[in-house]
Amino acid sequence: MAEPTPRRNEPRLRPAPLLFEPAEAASDPEHFFDLESIDDPRALLARATELTLAFRAAADRALEFQAMAAAQLADPRRFDRLTTADIAERAEWTEDYAKKMVEFGRDLMRGDAEGRGPGETA
8 A cells, every 4th residue: 555645734745747658668668767768876866766756646646536436436325326345346455445445535525634544543
């Protein structure tokens, strides 16, 4: 699971943008965001660190969207709502994790879960 997003009092980092690579570059297994072409170890460390932070931020954001979608799908007011077991199956989670994600998503939508991951308390 991704690391939790920053706590309420910590600013969100603005990582380097993730740029999509051309298809021909992405098909080369040795090619990864042009890192292999950087000869200077300082520059390589800096760019690799930027990418690491960007991927973490993207994973954290995606996790929040997963949680909100799970909460919406489990909403008892929906005529087509899903059970946590159904959500777990679709997302390839355990049912216990799906329950935590539904609750986390509800907290996010209420605005009182900023910076917490599923199952974390304030």
